[in-house]
Structure formats: structure tokens, C-alpha cells
Amino acid sequence: MATIFQKCKAKGDPCRRSRCGHSWTVRYREPGGRSGSQREKNFPTKREAQDYGIKAENDKREGKYLDPSAGKILVRDYAREWLSRRSIKETTRKNYKNFFENHLIPRLGSKMLCNVMSSDIEKMCQGMCEAGLSRRTVYQSNMVPLRSLFRSAVAEKRISESPVALASLPRLKTKRVDDKSLPGGEAVGAIASAMRGDLAVSVWLMAGCGLRIGEVLALRDTDIVEGAMRLRRQFVRVKRDGVWKAELSPLKAREEGEWRDVPVPSLVEHALRHHLRNHGVGADGYILHAHHGGHVLDSNYRTEFRSAVIKAGFAGESWTAHTLRHFFASSAIAGGLSLLEVSRWLGHATIQITADIYGHLTPDAGARMRSVMDGVLATTNVSRDDS
Template sequence: MTSIFQNCKAGEKNQKASADTCAAKTERGNELGVHAVREGLRIPLVRVFEEFISAGDTVTGSKRNYEASLNRNIKPYFGDQDLGSVNPADIQGWLTWMREQGYEDSTTVVRYRVLSSVFNYAVNRGYIARNPCHRVRVKQAKALRRSKKRIQIPTLDEVGRLTAELPEQLQLLAWLMCGCGLRIAEALAVTSGQFDVEEGVLYVDRQIVADGESEEPRTRTQRAHTRGRDRALRIRHLKWRDSDEGREVPLSSFVGRKVQEHIKRHGTFRIEEGRNRMTGDYLFTNISRTNIMSLAYMDKVWGAAVKAAELGRSVKKHWLRHFFASAALSRGVPVSEVAEWLGHTDPKVTYGMYAHLMPEAPARLRSVMDSIFEEGGDPGPPLETERLGEAEGCEV
């Protein structure tokens, strides 16, 4: 099929009037989201999506999420539609279709962002002229705010009751999540060498994931069961961090005592460097103490503990991390520091998630001013600053 750009080029050769007409058509086509594709590059959107997934150094977990979006949201709706023919109306219809399928608004926003990234990739590759997603209005901030308002925070009583129902050798996990803000994958990967109890610091630099490389199948039976390949349990460095970069989290004396008690009662499990492994003396293992704890098994253990605790609601593991964040922010700890301890690369992420849990600034300011006026005190600058201002004749 001849592209709009090719039609314009032919018009220029014939006469200026035809060229002007074609230029107008091109502009109109761009406004409608009809994007010109070079000859030989009119390929299905699905194929470009697959190319996007395989390109770059995206971590395996993210690739699987992209693949899930491709199979569940892109293929069923767009089918074999060409990349260059997708227009804003198509994307708007796709968003409506996902809502009709029962997806939350926050989920449709995430899927939209992935698709927009695919189109940006196509633009950078020269497949299309512009990203049609840029002409689609999506209330992203509002949808994500509604999602964040559903953040649940367990009470201290719920944490205590739930922890008591966990196997004794796993109870420390709960205290690491609610006391240090660790993700479950980070808590399962802690080693004794990451703790400095005297200084009150926990250094977080690794996590457990289920995307490791499996050994090549050797027997006929192994070759026949390849479904689980590339999903071996792996200890890896923190995602989005350089290989020598981690984060330091304050370790309270309470959690520090829990760590010492755990090591005294259960010891550690030594792992040497190897396939899917990082050297260290690990605090948590599987029941037989022959390997690290799997995330899948932890899900079963956690579910059983929640049921046994009879809390009246299904407390998720990640809620304990919310407990840590809300406790810190509600006591006035700066959001920038909490973001660093949580492992958020941008404090805006932390603020966006937990802003509604923080004390209101006006109320905090009123409290500060009342304490100054009623209890006395000088909020002025240090004497050195005053003298500097006088010497320079400054008026501030």
C-alpha cells in the first residue's frame, strides 16, 4: 500500500498544487493519528510489541509483565492490525474495552503506559512518524490516586497476632518488613553480614526472584518438561541498582534484638557464589534447610498464618511495608529519607503513595508557631548569619 509520504512525493514531481494538497492530507492524517510507515515496515503492532520486549536489558520480571499485557490486552483487541494504522480512536476504544473486561482504572493506566512506550520505541526506530498515544487523554493521576488511597495499613496488634502464627523460624520476616520497610523478596534474602546491630544499620543489597536460569535438560523426561525453564529461584542484586549499590536502613534496637534471637536459635545457612546465587550466611531457608526459601512457598505459609490469626481481613505481606512507611511519615520523618529507606529512586513516588497519611502541613505549622509563642524561643538565624547580614548591609 502506498503511504501518505509517497503520495506527497509524487505530487511534488507533478505540480506544486498537488504537493500542497498532499501536504494538507499528511497534516490531516497526523491529526487523526494515521501515521506514515516506510516501505517494508508496515508490520503488525503485535510484532513490534514483541520486538520491544526482547530489546534492551529489561529485567526478566518486567519482561514477563510485558508478555502478559501483550497476550491479555494487545492481541485480543488489536489482532493483526498494522502499527501504522493504529490511531487515537483505536487506543481510546482499547481503553474502554479493558474497562468493560473488568480492569481497574489504575490497571488500564499501567497498560496504556506500556503501549505508549512501545510506540515511542517504534518512533525511535523510524517505523512511524509519531506516537498516537500522545493524542489520547487518559486521567492517569486521578486513576492512580484512587488506587493509592486503597493502601491498607495493619495495626500493631494485627502484626503481632499474625507473626505469632508464622513458623518460629520465619517470624523475623514480619519484623523486618514492618520494622525496616523491606519487601518480602528482600527480607527473604537477608544475610547476617548485612546487619550492624551496634550501629543500628541494615544494609539492603539483594533480593530473591523466580527468574533464574535453569540447567539444560539432559534426559528425555527433562526435555519433555521445559515449561518451568528460566524460572529457577535466584538471589540477585537489587533491581534498578548498580552491582555495588545498596541502601542503608535504620535498625531499631527492637528489631536488632529479634535478629540476634533468630540467629541464636536457628543459626544461618551458608551459600557460596554460583549459578543464581550470591555468597552469604542467610537467615531464612526452606523447611529442610537445603536451599533458600521460595516465594511460592512463602505465599502458602503467609496465607495459613492469616487464616489462623482470624484478623477479620486478609492482611497482605506488602501491608507490613506500608506499616513502616506510615509510622515514619506520621511522626514527621522527612519523606526524602523514608523514600531512601524504602528503596524508592524518586521521593515523588513515596509522597504520591503516602501523602494522605502524613500530618497536614497547616496543622503542623500551627503547632510549631504555638510552641514558639507560648513556650518562648528564638526562631531567628544563628548569630554568624546576623553578623554577615549587618556587615554586607543586607536587607532580607
């Protein structure tokens, strides 16, 4: 149990005054019984000392005790150490490092981890906005590593609560897709026709299956079997020794070795057969490949796609290759397919992401609900003779 006393009364020449005004000390042991380290903390009043002693003992019993020294590490040191032991993609690591070095460390790096308050987080975010960063970058992209960092500190019992969770931060709504700004089926066909011949099949893969650019570029002919494709990897662009290169990486929101299956419409299957018959596969079996047989860089692909959009007569549209993914999702949902199925095919981390972006496109289910409930209640007599 914690001991509460005044050191002035325990000396060889103790203080004789009953209300001397000297501080009160709490002496307690850390978890571990007699092997636990002994600690002391001073308070101006006996009541505060008693309250702290009770809390310390309760925390030990409930497994919530925090070592006071555990949080006494500079934010910059903890952030760098935390990042070094994360098992994440190289591109993600680079983005986290940029945020830490350019924003978190200059503003909070010299503070002790245990001293970071919610107000510090709010001021840092406000400062980033004032420095020119968009609100979406500050309150959405940068919050991912920041929340993870302080969540880890809580899990490691360095701090009791995350200041990020306590901060009053605006919650940004995911930008909904404007289906009126998307191309129609004829426009998709026109873009495919205007695309370089050996890349045209990519338009059908993205518009008909909802693939990302990196997933299309990493697709092999062996990934497609009996009307379905199993996606296992994607190409991401990374900078190595000052040169941008494409490297294989796990799918977005997936770990190494995980995959997702996507149905292949018959029209897309036909386009694939036509492509393989006329262009074959690259050296490593990739469906899309450069003239020398190697893989296609995403930057080169984006340039080719934009040229095709202009050539097809849509120079005034801001369509990108990712627009075809929106075309797939919006068409599937508007056609009555469930958000759950579409979310799984798109490879979103959660169905909430799909709902935020495309949920407004779901057909009105009011008529279907009335029909279902009328059928369920058909045998129920709702009229009563009260006479």
C-alpha cells in the same frame, strides 16, 4: 530544495490546459545531500504539495525528518522485535509478552506502525475493559509496555508522535493506604509470636524496616552492618520447564549492581541476634532458610504468614505480609519522618509514588509553618502610624 511540478506537463506530449486538474508532485531528497535517496509524493493541489515540500525541508534542517518507509512495519513484528532487545527482568518480559500476544497483537498487530492512531489505542483499551480486565490493569499495568513501545518508535524516528501520548485515557489515582485498616504495634507483635519460630524475625524486618517479601528472603547476615542493612537483591518466582522456582533478581526499580540502605531499629537488631543465635543461617548465608538449609519460597512464606495471622486471633482481617510494609511507611510518616527519606528506604522508583500512597498521612504542618514564619518575621514591624 524540494521541487513542485505536474508530471502531466513534463511528458513528451504535455497537457495543454493550465488548470487540468492533474495531481502535483513533490520531489525531494532525504538527509545526506546528493547521497540521500530521492523521494516523491503526490497531492491533489499545488498548495498541499508546496506545504509538504516546505515541511520536508524544515524537518531535514531541524533533524526531525522521518523516513516514510521506517514506520511501514506491522505492529506485531515491531512489538516482538522490540521486546527481544529489551534488557529487563524475566518476570517483566513475561508480563510484557502476555500483554502483546493476548491483547495488543490480536487488536492492532495487522496495522502498520505508522498508521496507528490515538483512537486505535482508546478502542483497544475499551475492548480490554469490556473483556473483563480491571481498569487498573488496563490503564496502569498495561500502559507501561505500551508507552515504552511507542516511545521507542518515536526515538527511532519510525513515527513522529506516540499515539498513546495523544490518546484520551483516564488517569487512575494510586490507591491510598487506609491507615485505620492496618495492624497496630501490639498486633504486629502477636503475629510475630504466632509465626513459625525460624520465620518470626521476618515480621520485624518488614514491619520495622519496610522490606518486601522477596527482599527479606534474599537477606544475608553479611548485609547488616552497624545499625544499617544494604539490600542488593531479591528473590522472584519464575516458571522454568513448567516448575515454579525462586531466582535472585535486582531490586525492584533498580538495575543490576544497585542497592539501597535501610536503617535497622534496635528492636529489629535484637530480633536478628536472637534468630541467628537459635537458627543460624542457611547454606548460602540467608537469614531465612528452609529446614534443609535452602532458601524459602515466597508461596510457602505467604501460607505461613496467613496461618500466623489467624493463629494470632485476626482471622477477620485481610492482612498480608505486604501489609507490614504499609505499617512501616505509615508509622514513619505519621511520626514526622519526611516523604523523601521514607521513599528512599522503601525503594520506590520516585517520591511521587510514596506521596500518592502515603502522602495523606503526613502530620499537619500548619502549626510548624506558623512557628517558622513567626521566627523569620519576628524583627519586622507590621504596624504603621498613618497619622
